[in-house]
Amino acid sequence: MRSSNGLSVRQEKILNYIRDFLKKNNYPPAIRDIQNDLGISSTSVVAYNLRILEEKGKISRDGKISRGISIPGMTLDQTVVTSHGFTVPMLGMITAGSPLPNPEAINVEDAEQIEVPAELGSAEKLRDVYALKVRGYSMVDALIGDGDIVLLRYQETADNGQTVVARLVDENAVTLKKFYHEGERIRLQPANVTMEPIFTTPDNLHIQGRVVGVIRSVE
Amino acid sequence: MRSSNGLSVRQEKILNYIRDFLKKNNYPPAIRDIQNDLGISSTSVVAYNLRILEEKGKISRDGKISRGISIPGMTLDQTVVTSHGFTVPMLGMITAGSPLPNPEAINVEDAEQIEVPAELGSAEKLRDVYALKVRGYSMVDALIGDGDIVLLRYQETADNGQTVVARLVDENAVTLKKFYHEGERIRLQPANVTMEPIFTTPDNLHIQGRVVGVIRSVE
DNA sequence: ATAGCAAGCAAACACTTGTTCTGTCAAGCG
DNA sequence: CGCTTGACAGAACAAGTGTTTGCTTGCTAT
Numbered sequence: 001m002r003s004s005n006g007l008s009v010r011q012e013k014i015l016n017y018i019r020d021f022l023k024k025n026n027y028p029p030a031i032r033d034i035q036n037d038l039g040i041s042s043t044s045v046v047a048y049n050l051r052i053l054e055e056k057g058k059i060s061r062d063g064k065i066s067r068g069i070s071i072p073g074m075t076l077d078q079t080v081v082t083s084h085g086f087t088v089p090m091l092g093m094i095t096a097g098s099p100l101p102n103p104e105a106i107n108v109e110d111a112e113q114i115e116v117p118a119e120l121g122s123a124e125k126l127r128d129v130y131a132l133k134v135r136g137y138s139m140v141d142a143l144i145g146d147g148d149i150v151l152l153r154y155q156e157t158a159d160n161g162q163t164v165v166a167r168l169v170d171e172n173a174v175t176l177k178k179f180y181h182e183g184e185r186i187r188l189q190p191a192n193v194t195m196e197p198i199f200t201t202p203d204n205l206h207i208q209g210r211v212v213g214v215i216r217s218v219e
Numbered sequence: 220m221r222s223s224n225g226l227s228v229r230q231e232k233i234l235n236y237i238r239d240f241l242k243k244n245n246y247p248p249a250i251r252d253i254q255n256d257l258g259i260s261s262t263s264v265v266a267y268n269l270r271i272l273e274e275k276g277k278i279s280r281d282g283k284i285s286r287g288i289s290i291p292g293m294t295l296d297q298t299v300v301t302s303h304g305f306t307v308p309m310l311g312m313i314t315a316g317s318p319l320p321n322p323e324a325i326n327v328e329d330a331e332q333i334e335v336p337a338e339l340g341s342a343e344k345l346r347d348v349y350a351l352k353v354r355g356y357s358m359v360d361a362l363i364g365d366g367d368i369v370l371l372r373y374q375e376t377a378d379n380g381q382t383v384v385a386r387l388v389d390e391n392a393v394t395l396k397k398f399y400h401e402g403e404r405i406r407l408q409p410a411n412v413t414m415e416p417i418f419t420t421p422d423n424l425h426i427q428g429r430v431v432g433v434i435r436s437v438e
Numbered sequence: 439a440t441a442g443c444a445a446g447c448a449a450a451c452a453c454t455t456g457t458t459c460t461g462t463c464a465a466g467c468g
Numbered sequence: 469c470g471c472t473t474g475a476c477a478g479a480a481c482a483a484g485t486g487t488t489t490g491c492t493t494g495c496t497a498t
Binding site: 008010040041042043044045048049064065066 | 445446447448454455
């Protein structure tokens with residue numbers, strides 16, 4: 001049984017194991033680490049599959065040298081707290097009315113990461129931050145336009161006037177709007193004079209994050 | 220002889236060697252790698268100094284495990300296709316009418332550098348890019364608000380409709396406006412319905428850059 | 439069936455590599 | 469002067485680790 005990328009299940013497991021091991025320890029695993037932790041009966045089987053992984057370019061090895069495995073695309077970098085941005089996962093697109101996959105359901109590991117300028121916040125502040133690409137013009141009066149990337153901090157509550165990603169449970173829709181709690185009801189206000197607000201109840205609303213930054217590329 | 224950080228010369232050499240080795244190979248060096256490449260006579264000397272480096276927190280080790288050295292602050296990260304952001308100098312503030320120091324006169328080296336997401340352009344495209352912080356609301360209709368950081372590519376010409384930093388020679392003023400070349404005259408148009416355009420001649424105008432990106436932090 | 443082959447198994451082997459033990463040497467100190 | 473301590477040397481040892489070899493399996497094409 002093979003998966004779509006042409007690797008056997010075992011090879012894929014090994015590859016993932018190496019990746020995880022590297023992330024965790026910052027040095028590569030030994031063949032016997034792989035063998036034991038994946039429950040493989042013999043080191044030669046691991047060696048055999050590593051050879052194939054190398055032929056396919058998934059890993060590269062420094063022959064004979066212990067733990068001489070590395071994964072192309074993974075590099076050891078000095079993280080300089082002061083001058084570096086941080087990366088946040090780009091989880092998709094948002095349009096008024098279009099469904100957005102639940103961030104927690106998404107494999108954040110696999111999501112494309114985008115770099116965020118340090119000016120937009122410290123590492124602390126950027127915890128639980130993700131990015132969405134905006135489609136449409138419903139927030140132009142809030143200076144958010146089509147094609148902009150919005151940075152969102154995941155939170156389930158908001159203050160009046162904040163711009164939030166709101167999920168309407170019944171409609172199963174997700175939308176980017178300004179949030180106003182008005183007595184018993186919630187008003188979701190587009191920042192565009194030509195558009196009407198949406199009214200709903202707290203029951204029907206799940207806030208999925210609040211806008212903390214905007215990034216735009218001008219061509 | 221010790222250096223300012225309390226490490227002996229040899230310890231510092233070892234530390235640097237480990238760092239370099241990691242960058243180069245993406246896996247840690249063995250004690251004998253260190254020994255040979257630094258011309259140290261015995262593995263025990265290396266082990267001795269490694270112990271000290273660990274006590275001082277400069278490295279961390281996974282005892283007994285071969286090549287189990289890592290440097291706190293260096294982490295193995297998946298570099299996504301978007302690789303890294305780039306830094307551009309933050310040269311100051313811009314408001315309609317306020318003077319802007321000539322970018323070439325500024326010591327770019329000394330300017331505060333801000334990090335730019337790779338999404339805003341490749342290294343190639345970001346050549347000659349600088350940043351300014353926007354004061355005022357003259358460009359709100361172009362989705363640029365007070366406090367936004369605009370990224371500008373230095374260029375002396377522009378196409379109609381592009382947002383540029385324009386210096387009015389006679390007035391000795393600098394302003395962020397949309398650029399329109401209309402026959403013999405130039406129209407500098409604020410993106411704000413409540414504000415009037417400025418008309419001038421090509422002689423009196425020096426374009427100092429064009430907006431290529433916007434970064435906003437929302438509190 | 440039978441040969442071929444990918445994949446796996448088990449054990450033995452040899453090289454790597456960290457550790458430890460025993461000294462040496464110079465500097466600081468009462 | 470004898471003692472201690474930091475730094476280093478050399479060598480032997482014990483794990484740690486990659487490789488190799490020979491032997492199954494199970495499947496597929498001939």
